[in-house]
Amino acid sequence: MPREPWTPRLGAIAQPDGTCTFRVWAPFVDHIDLHLTAPQERVIPMQRDVDGTHTITADAPPGTTYLYRLGAVERPDPASRFQPGSVHGPSQVVGRDFDWHDAGWTGISLDETILYELHVGTFTPEGTFDAIITHLDALVELGVTALEIMPVNQFPGARDWGYDGVLPFAVQNSYGGPDGLKRLIDACHARKLAVVLDVVYNHFGPEGNYLREFGPYFTDAYNTPWGTPLNFDGPGSDEVRAYFIENALMWIDEFHVDGLRLDATHAFIDFSARTFLEELAATVHAHADRLGRRVSLIAENDRGDDRLLRPPELGGYGLDAQWSDDLHHVLHTLLTGEHVGYYRDFGLFPQLVKALRLGFVYAGDYSPFRERRHGSFRADLPGRSFVVAAQNHDQVGNRMNGDRLSALVPFEALKLAAGIVLLSPYVPLLFMGEEYGETAPFLYFTSYGDPDLGRAVTQGRRKEFKDHAWEGDAPDPQDEATFLRSRLNHDLRGQSQHRALLDLYTALIRLRKERPALRALDKERAEVIGYERERVIVLHRWHADGDALIAAFNLGEGEVSLALPVPVGTWREALHSADARWMGPGYTPAAWTATDPAALTLPPQSFAVFVREG
Template sequence: MTAYKVALRRNIGVNFKEDGAAVVTLWAPLAKRVELYVCAEVFPMTQIDAGYWELYTDQLQSGASYQFIVDGKAIPDPASLEQPEGVHGPSAVVDLHAFEWTDADWRNIPLGSYIFYELHAGTFTPEGTFDGIIAKLDHLVELGITAVELMPVAQFPGERNWGYDGVFPFAVQQSYGGAEGLQRLVNACHKRGLAVVLDVVYNHLGPEGNYFESSGPYFTTKYHTPWGSAINFDDAWSDGVRNFFVENVLMWFRDFHIDALRLDAVHAIKDFGAVHLLQQIKKEVEVLMNQCRRKFYLIAESDLNDPKYINPLSENGYGMDAQWIDEFHHALRVCAGEPPRGYYSDFSGITHLEKAYRNAYIYDGIYSPHRLKIFGSHADENPGQQFIVFSQNHDQVGNRMLGERGSQLYSNEMQKLMAAAVFCSPFLPMLFMGEEWGETNPFLFFTSHSDPELIANVREGRKAEFAAFHAKGEVPDPQADDTFRRAVLQWELLDKEGHQQRLKYYQALISLRKKHTAMNNNDRKQMDVSSDTGKNCLILHRWDDAEYIVCMLNFSIDPQHLRISGERPYWKKIFDSADPRWNGPVSAPVLVDALQSLIIQPESFLVYTSKHV
């Protein structure tokens, strides 16, 4: 268990040696006796160092069911790769190296070229499987997506869940297609030039099917999180816990060929040790990259507005390559008319959106009325490619009481404007599944627990959550099958004219970003932004070498008179969301002079360039 020395195979769970024999390893530091139960036989395991137990055997074959017996109690393998009978059943042996990969020539694309598409495997297609996703990959390629982001796939209770209640971090959800299904999906993505991002959860483990405490001290009462006792990353015996999650990171990159991991809510990882867990992960991933000569990215979700998470290890940062940034979304939503309730009460609309473009963090050491304290820090030296922005994602849609998408909340013109606000930014853009055609089905929170008490607690928890937003009406039942079914995308909408037009709009918007270097470079210093609160408009200047671009965004419900300032005398229109081909009201002039007043239509987006290409 030497620190920062990455092996070719996992150092926990069941792994096969070259001769076909298996080495079985379990971390159970407080156990007096550990045995492996397989094929109605019991095999004693030998205690080695640091609380690990080990067994070499030729009695295990791929697909075999097994359990550990720890001091007389039978439990599944915490590092199980497959749970064919669900979270309460025995584990099954999987040989991850049996899959025949065909992506030897694949090389991860630069992070700055990522255009993310977040999807939920269970609701992206009617099949709700990895193979169902494969059948739709050509759609994503034609859209212009470069990176497919999967919500968590770690085994969870039942067949309906967002994935954040996973209790087997190494096991791929059986109903989606299991380990081999995920490997097929990644292989198919790489064949089409798509990177794959996987959402993983290291801040907590789900409540149902959680057998971790039966094998070792995985939790500590030193800290508490919204999910209960914190995972033990810095208390007694924490080395084994840290190794467990580091091995999980390495497995996804090495054995599943995942290109990037999105680490959920890293602010809830409680670790006050000298080397933070994220720093350890970064160091060991760097070793793996050197060994396999491939590039992997680590992306954090954090709501702390603290650049130490994305600062390099050399600056005593945690070394994450990028982070989700919710504040851009919140300011954008308020510009679009979101009522200032709950956490939206902290955002003032156009002035805060201007600040988000310029500074990434809005609350960067200023007083937050919602939090009742000074909050955040500056990220002035962090490049734009370290921030991922969006107008929708699973949280911001699914954590609304009724799960409404933008298509149910905003006018067609405003939806187009919000998408454009994301794609003209110096940050990395992300779409949420179905957004590109104006999907109308909600994305609600859903579960399929089997514990009646837990089901009741989840229901009550959802009701309490929306009390802060003063939401009225009945909260949809997370446990109801219909709540899940309503979240499945309606691919048949693509056959309808309005939705076809929206898809073409998104294709054009993505193409615009890819074509013009002034729009796709992530240098925040090659940008200037200004806003007009009276007009509720924003003007964004971006440049790269000889190319200058100006983006005009009108969030008001009235036409507004704006001017293009700057030294360049002539400007040519290259994009207009109000153009009739996008079902807009009227086109703006194609050519304008500097300082010439022009009318920008309500809830619309204009782009002009001084480089006539």
């Protein structure tokens, strides 16, 4: 029996007969006129319900542009699906018809997920969804199984990270609009690539933010680093929650996305008995079940709070996974030697052992940076609960000069970082271009139309870096050159060390997919041993079917020899980062039948992987 189609409640809802139902929740406004601006200009009064919802059905086929007239001002639809001009201009009616080809697609599990994070505007010279499609086959060849796309909702101008959006339902016009995004997702599914979309439910950007004129979407009861927070627990918050939950359902139902990455969930201020995050997770998972699909909710959270990941019956919020910044931070500090800012909390060798063993470092431990205890993670959280990375948009882009790891560490250390992330019992994430050692920075860029706001952003960015003792002048986010410097150079993929690094990433991902011991994100079948004096970590992973693997990582700057406690069996080398095929310095091959501890010599900043035969 076919399921009932999901019908949106807010925005311009196109009807099969060519009419359109316009609906907006605006309790702050006594009367709203619908101003149809093209192709035929008309002004039509809307009807107001007792709860402040304004509704009208009019002849307005897809392509019709419109504004809401609130007394003396006209504003775009808060649930606009498309802004053909800007965040200030008319919204456009969008039809729901699209020729999808993914009827058999049901998504992938987190155990199968290898994420590839990208920014649409800088991934290609064109900066569009359609241009990404031409690179999908290369990503499939690399072995990634899911794209994680930075926010695509409408922001001011044509250059932005996407976290300053103000119209969460509208797909950025300069990227290709809603149909462009659907074409990209359909093309991904044709190649068995899942799509995770980054969404921002914790704040709105400063330009074009008209939502506060419609209703109590914001609250003055609290404050955040981004200003007045959204109202998830005060008067009128039921409708505010419904607005964002409908947004999540739209991405899943209308756009067929396979997951949502929830930006900065630590910035949600919500003292409800049942929080917005709990309601969102329950609603999204129930809808995915009705669709017969897997949909994952992945949080970014700075608190180290395991309640996010626990099921509701155990007092949790029911999210599926979260970014594990702890592993990134300790790996970064050990490879670069940096200890400024939040990196003060990291840099100890045993912390990397703990991060690989548990998925986190801080679980109620004292944080020097925060000057208090931090985190509440427990050891029983499964490996699929954590997304780990050596690089991502935050950790690269929030550096003053947008330095990628390729600009900070030697080539051998890049390979070492890849091995630690991709052989870990967690969900790995690669940041666009990482796989071939992209040299372009990823800088912070904006394109605000308000000159005063643009100057304030530039000055604020420069002050922030001076306060953190960064030397030199920060690039101007408003300067188009800052954006252009951040574009990838895909031609590097075939050149010298870049090609060798790409081949290594490909081999590591292939190994991860082929070996049951690596595919299963099972911390209970993963042993991590740290040799602090030698700066070596040994990772032993095994599977119930007998498959087993040992990886040894030398984080030191000198060659080391040590005896490995190897389980009984015949072991052969599957991969060595110092191999000449990866443009390494060379090494002494090793293979053994384990009865006594096996001797292994590792060159500086290298790793070796051994698999058990039979």
